[in-house]
Amino acid sequence: MDLRFTPEEEAFRAEVRQFLKEKLPSRISGKVRTGKRLTKQDAEEWHAILHERGWLATHWPKEYGGTGWSVAQAHIFDVETALAHAPRLVPFGLSMLGPVLIKYGSEAQKRHYLPRILDGTDWWCQGYSEPGAGSDLASLKTSAVRGTDADGDHYIVNGQKTWTTLGQYADMIFCLVRTSTEGKKQEGISFLLIDMKTPGVEVRPIILLDGEHEVNEVFFTDVRVPAENLVGEENKGWTYAKYLLTYERTNIAGVGASMAAFAHLKQIAQSQRKNGRPLAEDPLFAARLARVEIDLENMKTTNLRVLASAGEGMAAMELTAMLKIRGTEIRQEITSLARRALGPYAQPFVSEALDEGFNGEPIGPEYAAPASAHYFNNRKLSIYGGSNEVQREIITKALLEL
Amino acid sequence: MDFSYSEDRRMLADTLGRYLQQRYPIETRHRISGSEAGWSPEQWAALAELGVVGALFAEDAGGFGGDGFDIAALFEQLGKALVVEPFLGALMAGRALASAGGQEELIGEIISGSTILAFAHEEPQSHYDLTEVATRAERSGDGWTLTGAKSVVPQAEAADQILVSARIGGASGEQGIGLFLVDAKSSGLSIRGYPLIDGGRGGEVTLRDAPATLVAEDGFALIEDAVAAGIVALCWEAVGIMDALKRDTLDYLRTRKQFGVPIGKFQALQHRMATVALEIEQARSAAINAADALGGDRKRRERAVSAAKYTIGRAGTIVAEEAIQMHGGIGMTWELPLSHHAKRLTMIGHQLGDEDHHLARFTALGLAA
CATH class of the missing domain: 1.20.140.10 (Butyryl-CoA Dehydrogenase, subunit A, domain 3)
Known part of the structure; x- marks a missing residue:
């Protein structure tokens, strides 16, 4: 047993820190640190900086422009960027579609799409969930019917996707569509790449409980998609979708994000006063802080254990599911404590205060402005990516082998 | 990063696991646990022979382990088999004796299995607070005597020697707590033994001017x-x-x-x-x-x-x-x-x-x- 990183890995950590010090714009990290709203341009600027350094696709092999890093390196990078308040990269192209194309895509698809993910030409979004297919994703109904016309082979897509994160910015969407209604519901699903500018694609915003436009509904009405946009084989999409869901292990626990959020929470608890003393010294609040801190310390090691086992190629569905459940619980608890720490000042909410360049007088302490909105927004963590209840079933079914 | 045990550690843990599976099945464990003594000298001798006690001590103390992961690998196996033998006392008292120094002979006896140790620190009023020590140590000629009460000492009756904490000075805090060895058969020491709800036995140790040997004057660390x-x-x-x-x-x-x-x-x-x-x-x-x-x-x-x-x-x-x-x-x-x-x-x-x-x-x- 040795919990330490190797000297080479520590040297890599130092290199990442130096890079962040030099290249991460303080304008952007300042927004992340203070919980301000990030724009599409902020995301694209950081994306371009990482692309220039070749540090964008941490999970891709080198031959496709990835970093070729070990899992330990990818983990170090995740943690250090989070601690430096770098924006979270939009995962749909880099972490989700990229690995699927690398494993199942045609040569033409790889040559066309992978460079465009890296250089930011295509902003991807994900077309999985439907109004009638949430946790039961395989019951999806959006249909794709194959046909031929003067312009060649194609699919005509009809249906509706929902919860499409940042779809309002997207150039492309990867979709699970139904190409067959025969046999098991998982067997008639295909994986299709669709240009958002195609006639018949319509994006409508869904405003979430914090007032933000983060997700969308996407409607497809007789949308013509060239047949070459099919990934892999027809009716094999479920296999690719599952691969995508289990691919990204290193960051599913969000350890880096939790470490940064906890450090921020501790500062708030030191600044807030109760009974003439820092709130951090109030016995009940201190106990809440200690519980989540210990849970996070344990999670760091659990996460590293899973990474180490993944390095040996061990498939560990139940461990990945555990990271998702407890990782999201920890992140939610931290935002919950940040809200509690503010006392009555958790209530005021001036949405404009989250915009860059807001010059208004803060209401209460400055750090209060985004706290409750973040708390409410983070309720999504235990719902998306397979709800935590679905993850619990995955764990037990894997352990029971029933 | 490496989350596997070293080869030596794994081998000893496997050996211990196999031994316990064959020689310490649940029926045997219940018989030992419910016996009058609440532990088994035969099992102890065999386990010491396997090297299980020695693995709890560092090399400079005469053992061949003593690292956190040595302790981990062995107690994981002891847990699985619900072993009630006096390992915790051997570990805790033995570790303190080894750190204090000058106890090579005694530690040799512990590792060979011929001497059983208990660690008696907590008291009826302490409720887990390590600085809460009311037992007093008094000088008596060349030596010391102890007076006080120690609570729920694991396998106290099994011990040949008991490592006891007692106040030399001060009324509270970390300062002035000494560590002493008391012979289990010495006058002035009495044990009220009892069964524990989870198996094995514990005991209330009462000291009345019990003669004791000083191990460390400033013993809190x-x-x-x-x-x-x-x-x-x-x-x-x-x-x-x-x-x-x-x-x-x-x-x-x-x-x-x-x-x-x-x-x-x-x-x-x-x-x-x-x-x-x-x-x-x-x-x-x-x-x-x-x-x-x-x-x-x-x-x-x-x-x-x-x-x-x-x-x-x-x-x-x-x-x-x-x-x-x-x-x-x-x-x-x-x-x-x-x-x-x-x-x-x-x-x-x-x-x-x-x-x-x-x-x-x-x-x-x-x-x-």
Whole structure:
């Protein structure tokens, strides 16, 4: 047993820190640190900086422009960027579609799409969930019917996707569509790449409980998609979708994000006063802080254990599911404590205060402005990516082998 | 990063595991646990012969281990088999003696299995507070005598020698706590032994002008280190028990049928089982962190040890209660090993500090930064 990183890995950590010090714009990290709203341009600027350094696709092999890093390196990078308040990269192209194309895509698809993910030409979004297919994703109904016309082979897509994160910015969407209604519901699903500018694609915003436009509904009405946009084989999409869901292990626990959020929470608890003393010294609040801190310390090691086992190629569905459940619980608890720490000042909410360049007088302490909105927004963590209840079933079914 | 045991450690743990499977099955364990002595000199001799005691001591103390992960690998096996033999006393008292120095002969006897040690620190009023020592030490000619009471000392009656803490000076705090060896047969020492609910025996140790040999005049650092090692041991004993409970409960969910299907098909039980599995993995991580920190500097060691004992206390209760619940009525019976694992796991929470104690201590250590 040795919990330490190797000297080479520590040297890599130092290199990442130096890079962040030099290249991460303080304008952007300042927004992340203070919980301000990030724009599409902020995301694209950081994306371009990482692309220039070749540090964008941490999970891709080198031959496709990835970093070729070990899992330990990818983990170090995740943690250090989070601690430096770098924006979270939009995962749909880099972490989700990229690995699927690398494993199942045609040569033409790889040559066309992978460079465009890296250089930011295509902003991807994900077309999985439907109004009638949430946790039961395989019951999806959006249909794709194959046909031929003067312009060649194609699919005509009809249906509706929902919860499409940042779809309002997207150039492309990867979709699970139904190409067959025969046999098991998982067997008639295909994986299709669709240009958002195609006639018949319509994006409508869904405003979430914090007032933000983060997700969308996407409607497809007789949308013509060239047949070459099919990934892999027809009716094999479920296999690719599952691969995508289990691919990204290193960051599913969000350890880096939790470490940064906890450090921020501790500062708030030191600044807030109760009974003439820092709130951090109030016995009940201190106990809440200690519980989540210990849970996070344990999670760091659990996460590293899973990474180490993944390095040996061990498939560990139940461990990945555990990271998702407890990782999201920890992140939610931290935002919950940040809200509690503010006392009555958790209530005021001036949405404009989250915009860059807001010059208004803060209401209460400055750090209060985004706290409750973040708390409410983070309720999504235990719902998306397979709800935590679905993850619990995955764990037990894997352990029971029933 | 490397999360596997070293070759030597794994071999000794495997040897111990095999021995316990063959020679310490649950029936044997119950017989030993319920016997008048509450432990087995024959088993102890055989286990010492295997090297299990020696692996708890560092090389410069005459052993061939003593690292946090040596303790981990062995106590994990002891936990699985619900061993009631006096290992915790050997570890804690032996470690303090080794750190104090000048005890080579005695440590040699401990490692060979010929001398049994107990560690008597906690008192009826102390409620896990390590500085709460009211037992007094008085000079008497060339030596010392001790007067006071020590509570719930594991396998106190088995011991040949008892390492006892007592105040030389001061009324409270870390200063002025000495460590002394007291011969179990000496006049002035009496033990009221009793069975424990989770097996084996404990005892109330009463000292009335009991003659004692000074081991360390300023003993608090040694006590804290011994307790840290004891906590690492208990955490890994708990991990071993939790794995056994998980294995048995999964078996039961697979085989027990109600309403025509294995009860593992029911979502309510699937969710409970998932929580149990998740808590066990977090507990194992906490135990790894503590074992890793045992040889480190004091602050890091104590924070990691308190974090682990808190986690184990919390997770242990969840795992024990859920294992019984998911087994239903049969989980309530003496006949099933599961119920004994559940009892031991729960009682580990009452040794060397419970979850509340260690949560508060974790916070206090952080604020003192």
